[in-house]
Amino acid sequence: MAEKRDYYEVLGVERNADADTIKKAYRKAAIKYHPDKNPGDKEAEDKFKEAAEAYDVLSNDDKRARYDRFGHAGMNGAGGAGGFGGFSGGGFSMEDIFEQFGDIFGGAFGGGFGGFGGGRSRQPRQSRGSDIRVTVKLSLKEIAEGVTKKLKINKTVACSKCGGTGAKDSASYATCSRCNGSGYIVTVQDSFFGRMQTQSVCPECHGTGKVIKNKCEQCGGEGTERGQEVIEVNIPKGVAEGMALTVRGRGNAARQGGVNGDLIVVIEEEHNPELVRDGNDLAHTLNITVTTAILGGEVEVPTIEGRVRIKIAPGTHAGKVLRIRGKGLPDVNGRGRGDIKVLVDITIPGELTKEERSLIEKLAEQPNFKQPEKVENQNILERMKSFFRG
Ligand SMILES: [Zn+2]
Ligand SMILES: [Zn+2]
Known part of the structure; x- marks a missing residue:
């Protein structure tokens, strides 16, 4: 099958077009490519169907939202x-279109003026x-x-x-007497425009043209x-x-x-507590110790396929984003796979033993642990933002 065309393009409307504009655009296309106007023209029939499909989606808020988000795959x-x-x-199918959108043709088709559409809509309809x-x-x-x-x-x-x-058996049917088996009732009205014929589904047989004499x-x-x-x-x-x-x-x-x-x-x-979905990417917040942040090391992170070990470089700051390429989710349209984005956070111990306290105090006196005059690190808030932007 050929690549599907964009539904907005099919109807020739803007992506933010309102319901009325979409309806008008569909009506125009449907009348232009209507099979009664283009008998035996396969291309017109395809265009007619394409427009109906586009209208089906864009005229329904739920379907339209899904289409906007996921494209044809969402449909x-x-x-x-x-x-x-x-x-x-x-x-x-053509039947679907007349069944669902018949009203859009208004007086132009569907038997209103007797000129078009008569033969088509007279087939018995099914429930x-x-x-x-x-x-x-x-x-x-x-x-x-x-x-x-x-x-x-x-x-x-x-x-x-x-x-x-x-029906009880195959002999249980009789032709509907109300519509004489056509499934439709035709009413004729005199109006300002002259005589008008209107067809409606027979209420007796629901359009089947048959009634059941002996019920199951x-x-x-x-x-x-x-x-x-x-x-x-x-x-x-x-x-x-x-x-x-x-x-x-x-x-x-x-x-x-x-x-x-x-x-x-x-x-x-x-819900997965460790891997949070962000499009085709997955986000994980990784807690590392102060010593791993300073000295570097290996840590475990979760992936869909299980836990893997990754290297933490010496001098890793909180807020750093590590990317595990190609370990995210596959694209629904087959365009590759996302990443796992690992956001580094550093765990600071809340309580210290006496020995730890004295070691840290000693450390605090060392030259590399003095409060710097100028902060070189990117603001943590900015890092967080870039993490969520991808
Ligand atoms: Zn009937
Ligand atoms: Zn039965």
Whole structure:
């Protein structure tokens, strides 16, 4: 699949565009590339879908915030098309678009003036099950390596007796008498603009065009029942708190064999007291003794893979930042790995034995331990700031 274009670029709006601007931009694009205006034009169809996908994300505050923060990776958890089993690479079918954004065409399409869109929207529509949101807590190690989680989900599933149709048997159906099987009801109104036709979904058959004469006894005709499913979710490495991965079609089942909802897996990070996440970097505060600070030495620091020993140079000041390159978290888009930033702090003993006190007092008389006239060290506050800036 070709590299995905930036959603703002697709709609031709600024990154800070408001909801109204985004809606207008999408409407313009949708009308320009509408399949009824560009029959058989594959490029127009792709552009039409691309615009719908961009609008889907940018018109939703939650999705837009995620996109702003994580880019396309934040939308489906996958860096590319289908790279991680279980996640769809985003993308819409034409049906999805008309289902979700049909109203944006207003009078121009969707059957309003009878000229456009008639044939397309007359297909019987299917009901859709609701989405299920679950939270998955991950350790740093799981985030670093990627992980497959088996999630036990309580959900609506297809009725085990009728297989989801809601009917007793295949002879139980009759054509809906209200809409004569079309699934739609057409009303004609006289208005200022002349005669207007409006289509709406048949309330009797919910757009299927069929009604069930003999209902399944187990589900009472709904086609669903409560159940449980164990779903394996592949979580790519480098994900972050708040990212959501969509597993298409694994949400709640719809009534009478419609389209399943999605399973949305929201990532939560387990708190790690030693390694604090800062983007793809990890921050660790290291306490060393006064003597190690002065004389240098080797100390242990935690990494995702376990503890490692690092060298402390003689004369190390508090506030110094040591970097362990490439030991941070992998980038979710596959762009390398972050570092571990180690912030040095010096532990000063609170209580001293008699002997220690006399040694320190002796030390204090030595020339290198006198209060300097001019402080050469960078201000500790500045060091702290540069630590957090990276
Ligand atoms: Zn049933
Ligand atoms: Zn009907």
